Amino acid sequence: MIKLHDIAEGVKKGQLRALAKAITLVESRNIDHSVAATTLLDELLPASGNSIRLGISGVPGAGKSTIIEALGLHLTGLGHKVAVLAVDPTSQLSGGSILGDKTRMEALSRDPNAFIRPSPSGDTLGGVARKTRETMLVCEAAGYDVIIVETVGVGQSEITVASMVDFFMLLQLPGAGDELQGIKKGVMEIADAIFINKAEGDNRPKAELARQQYLNALHLLKPKSTNWQVPVRLCSALHKQGIAEAWQTVHDFTQAMKASGEFEQKRRLQATDWMWTLTMNDLKDLFMHDRNVAALLTQMQQAVAQGITTPGAASRRLIEVFKRGH
Amino acid sequence: MIKLHDIAEGVKKGQLRALAKAITLVESRNIDHSVAATTLLDELLPASGNSIRLGISGVPGAGKSTIIEALGLHLTGLGHKVAVLAVDPTSQLSGGSILGDKTRMEALSRDPNAFIRPSPSGDTLGGVARKTRETMLVCEAAGYDVIIVETVGVGQSEITVASMVDFFMLLQLPGAGDELQGIKKGVMEIADAIFINKAEGDNRPKAELARQQYLNALHLLKPKSTNWQVPVRLCSALHKQGIAEAWQTVHDFTQAMKASGEFEQKRRLQATDWMWTLTMNDLKDLFMHDRNVAALLTQMQQAVAQGITTPGAASRRLIEVFKRGH
Numbered sequence A, B: 001m002i003k004l005h006d007i008a009e010g011v012k013k014g015q016l017r018a019l020a021k022a023i024t025l026v027e028s029r030n031i032d033h034s035v036a037a038t039t040l041l042d043e044l045l046p047a048s049g050n051s052i053r054l055g056i057s058g059v060p061g062a063g064k065s066t067i068i069e070a071l072g073l074h075l076t077g078l079g080h081k082v083a084v085l086a087v088d089p090t091s092q093l094s095g096g097s098i099l100g101d102k103t104r105m106e107a108l109s110r111d112p113n114a115f116i117r118p119s120p121s122g123d124t125l126g127g128v129a130r131k132t133r134e135t136m137l138v139c140e141a142a143g144y145d146v147i148i149v150e151t152v153g154v155g156q157s158e159i160t161v162a163s164m165v166d167f168f169m170l171l172q173l174p175g176a177g178d179e180l181q182g183i184k185k186g187v188m189e190i191a192d193a194i195f196i197n198k199a200e201g202d203n204r205p206k207a208e209l210a211r212q213q214y215l216n217a218l219h220l221l222k223p224k225s226t227n228w229q230v231p232v233r234l235c236s237a238l239h240k241q242g243i244a245e246a247w248q249t250v251h252d253f254t255q256a257m258k259a260s261g262e263f264e265q266k267r268r269l270q271a272t273d274w275m276w277t278l279t280m281n282d283l284k285d286l287f288m289h290d291r292n293v294a295a296l297l298t299q300m301q302q303a304v305a306q307g308i309t310t311p312g313a314a315s316r317r318l319i320e321v322f323k324r325g326h
């Protein structure tokens, strides 16, 4: 029997062993652990939420880990406690980015006021995201007041990360062949700020050009909030240039959002949206693992693809066998 | 007792009375009718599919109905049988666009080789779309070999229509204040061709300019198929200019898609996607109308919004009560 209350108390005191235990519980795939984790999270919930949640995305090699290390050290220097989490959609393929991230954030990983947690492995992005989101709450309860979530800018993972943070930063490269990579993927629409990294030395003019192009592209988009204009800034994570300015941007943003009430409103919406996502996800699982549904599924899908039955008829039959089985 | 087999036979012979009866059945909200409709559709299915399915979208007043009338008359002149359907997300508010559309397509509505069906009323876009999609099959079984679906370019309805047609045409206006309206809404990504309407007289230079801007914008987008380059053309529906060219475009497109196998592949994918959409929709309905779930729902949503319980815990409780109730 795990003493949940003891773990919760330990977490709230900021004890690293309790924090590790809590996160292990949250990340576990064991079904009993999952019930325990729910109880634990409910106990930690009142102590959570007092943080700034920051998402950082960008193509592989954009410099996300490097800027997180620089920003993290800057923040611990200012007296903050920083937790770094990762949502890595490729982790189940590559076996996790643990080593990669820890070695790339070497100085930060030795900082007593920083906590780095690589992405857990998981079958689905939804599974990884669920755990990341819950780990975020545990870290907050443990007193970390800045949470940084890193994700690779590929497909759905950015949208998922944006839905769990207060501020979403897009890290871009100067003149990476196609300066408007962002627009295509709809990522620019969710960015609260764009930073063009590696903007040092010879790269500077290219970075300036990219900045102009992003600003032009931003004009085509409907602003997310009337109280915030998405800035495009240059930085060099490697040379620690633009790091303080990045934090200033986050600060300005949260001030504006808190003043207008959007900050709280967004968090409430994120929480209820997330409840729906989880519920619909579990409902779908329940359906797909239903014995009768599973027995009929492939057959129906093929019949529809071959034009032997209509999508409507196939769907009705699947729902019928599900109802009957319950 | 409705003689389903008789209706099916009548439809296949192209009898208008049988067609009307079949569509009434498909559109009915009565639950017994819904079962009958499923049976009828399965009987008609083998006779369906032999058509070109065309979606036309654009802002209110772009000239969709006018171009459909012109194109429809052009097509019946060539010996085609044309069915015009509508997906109108506003129909449940405005009480339907029946009168509007019939008066705007007066000549076509008197053409014996054309069939115009305004959008049925419905609670949800999903409901309207389901009926439109099934009505399309009935029309095909009745020998209509060109199906045109009109939808207003607002929000989700365009995506829905694009998911049920072979060819999706975006109708735009020259210099409508913001020439890049399309890009913002992600509609350009689903267009197979863009037509700039009302490109006559004084409007011509503005239309040419808009054309260039759309072409530039298209370069930013990833092509949907390597076998098709989205054209941007000018037309004047009112003066019947560019109508034959529009049909030529549809023809070129379908030729290219059929040659590459994408035509059939897309239809198969649309059918199975639609099966999933319907199934998930009905599953959600089943869940939301479950007595135990309904009793707990508001409470859980509020608890999550107020930070009293976590999204994960709330979701687990909702799924638990659903399982228990079945």
Ligand SMILES: Nc1nc2c(ncn2[C@@H]2O[C@H](COP(=O)(O)OP(=O)(O)OP(=O)(O)O)[C@@H](O)[C@H]2O)c(=O)[nH]1
Residues within 6 Å of the ligand: A058, A059, A060, A061, A062, A063, A064, A065, A066, A067, A104, A152, A197, A198, A199, A200, A235, A236, A237, A238, A239
């Ligand atoms: N010149 C230059 N190199 C940089 C800068 N920031 C990061 N790099 C280098 O770019 C490479 C990739 O940096 P990372 O921080 O690992 O990039 P990442 O975005 O985290 O990459 P993934 O985690 O693999 O997606 C490393 O070799 C960094 O040293 C910079 O500002 N200037």
Ligand SMILES: Nc1nc2c(ncn2[C@@H]2O[C@H](COP(=O)(O)OP(=O)(O)OP(=O)(O)O)[C@@H](O)[C@H]2O)c(=O)[nH]1
Residues within 6 Å of the ligand: B058, B059, B060, B061, B062, B063, B064, B065, B066, B067, B104, B152, B197, B198, B199, B200, B235, B236, B237, B238, B239
């Ligand atoms: N000058 C000019 N007017 C046109 C042209 N095409 C359509 N119109 C006019 O534009 C108005 C709107 O045309 P509709 O065809 O009803 O437009 P719609 O896109 O179907 O509009 P909704 O169904 O209300 O969304 C009508 O007054 C048409 O006569 C054109 O090529 N040139």
Ligand SMILES: [Mg+2]
Residues within 6 Å of the ligand: A064, A065, A066, A101, A104, A150
């Ligand atoms: Mg990294």
Ligand SMILES: [Mg+2]
Residues within 6 Å of the ligand: B064, B065, B066, B101, B104, B150
């Ligand atoms: Mg119209």
